[in-house]
Amino acid sequence: MICPVRWSDGAVIILDQRELPGRVTYLTCRTVEQVARAIESLAVRGAPLIGITGAYGMALGIRRSRPSTLERDFTAAFDRIRRTRPTAVNLFWALDKMDRAYRTLVRNRRTVDQVKAGLAAEALGIHRDDARTCRMIGKNGACLIPRRARILTHCNTGSLATGGIGTALGVIRTAHRQGKVSMVYADETRPLLQGSRLTAWELLQHHIPATLICDSMAAGLMAGEMVGCVIVGADRIAANGDFANKVGTYGLAVLSRHHGIPFYVAAPVSTFDLSTSNGRGIPIEQRRGEEVTAIGRIATAPATIQAHNPSFDVTPARYVTAFITERGVITPPFRAGFKAKFDAR
């Protein structure tokens, strides 16, 4: 059982995913700053898991508060964690949920100890809910997968990216348990190789037939009719269905359309940002060029070359066959579909 993040009496214990699959090591974060840096450095990553980690970070932020410092500590933690990564909306969703819980506790004149316990419980609840959410996404998505499916996926969307079995990988795991998966093609996902380091590791662990490919090989597999469908996760889905996900997703979506292959996006409701009207409104994190010009500490390009390194790209809604959520599958027109599913939220 992989546990990529957990709350352990006054500390947030984070599996350092930068070291996988070579080494399984854990970071013990005792301060908000340590949690924030773990998120920024991608020791912990994956949109839903960033949300969970951010929530634990908030609980940690008031762990040593006195009545006179509670509000200041809470605000400082909130501000620090929300500055870690801009794209995945699950982080902001989780922070807002923690903020609401905090406000309610304070409004009800709870003691500082009660507020601390309340926020820890809220974070644990977010974590536990995500596990259930993943199971539902898996179940809903598996209905879309035919027998003998050959599925292509990108980046990592499994147990290492969520609080449960995963989003896109949760669908794959569920379909595999139903005996329907004949092959999963895992994009290695440059620059940080979440596909080869993390997804390949998870697929092996669950004995799912898997083949690792370079991102640039997906098109040839599609032309050779080796790919029956594509399933990816998402970091933020706008109100019209445009969505941001790991860089490379947009190209896969275009290629899927070109080859007549269904293209599915699996994500929890917390990934939908209906306050952003379309993809142009989604902030895209630009990371250091060194992630492209070196692998680990090994330079793979001349030191002075400039590199472009957006972590995400935006795929317009028109390329999406369906969104798979814990509340069901949403097909076009998306705006109406989102309204129908999420008005209950």
Place this chain on the structure above:
Amino acid sequence: MICPVRWSDGAVIILDQRELPGRVTYLTCRTVEQVARAIESLAVRGAPLIGITGAYGMALGIRRSRPSTLERDFTAAFDRIRRTRPTAVNLFWALDKMDRAYRTLVRNRRTVDQVKAGLAAEALGIHRDDARTCRMIGKNGACLIPRRARILTHCNTGSLATGGIGTALGVIRTAHRQGKVSMVYADETRPLLQGSRLTAWELLQHHIPATLICDSMAAGLMAGEMVGCVIVGADRIAANGDFANKVGTYGLAVLSRHHGIPFYVAAPVSTFDLSTSNGRGIPIEQRRGEEVTAIGRIATAPATIQAHNPSFDVTPARYVTAFITERGVITPPFRAGFKAKFDAR
């Protein structure tokens, strides 16, 4: 001045491109087997340069022949070198050229020393001709490049892949000298990173404005209208215009079509294989999965994961805006265009 391969009185000196850009080291090949392994291991690569290297290997193969062993040595060298890599047709073109030269020398009752000198001269001629060919490709291709061009390229097609300034990169260098290039986006080109290791190095050397990207980032740049045209090389072009090139090329071609971006293929006449009617007839080299699962000696994936590793993919002719050759630019319909240009061959 880069000299990736040269003939030095009884040896073939090969720049070991696997070590670039970190180290500039040369392999001194004194046997056909050493030349063959340099080609197989990608110490030397690039379709035109493989042809040149193969030709030098043939000259090397009879270097120590006596009259009684000449024919056997020639045949052994021919058979060994033609088994090195299957896709780039330039190798077979060069071997056939060396074979014709050998047959002519033998038919004319030359001495063994004259045959040795004749084959060395033929190989040097192939090398020298390729330099002129590159200049012509550069000149012909630069006419297609508009002012302030933003050009995307894949793999390495420059001085490290040819006997001259390059094919696709030769066009870029020529257009740059004409003041027309505002940015070159170089795909890093997984799995072996010829883009980051070799193309980035060449672009820096020639002071051409350059940005390195992961292969998966090209689609997003196209959507953002950052790419004005794509130019790639080729390893084999069939009679109908279908062509094989470094894996990832086909995806770029589809993306170019989707975004309305011209897609050019720059290659010498020696890359055209009119005896292969279409892309289905081009053999695609499959290489070891370890090239995908490790970078250098560093594992980037679990040891037991299966990896897919075709070195090339095939792009159907319909995605090609024009072929750029030393004899001019060929636009559709290609079959007629090839006939018009190559009947003089």
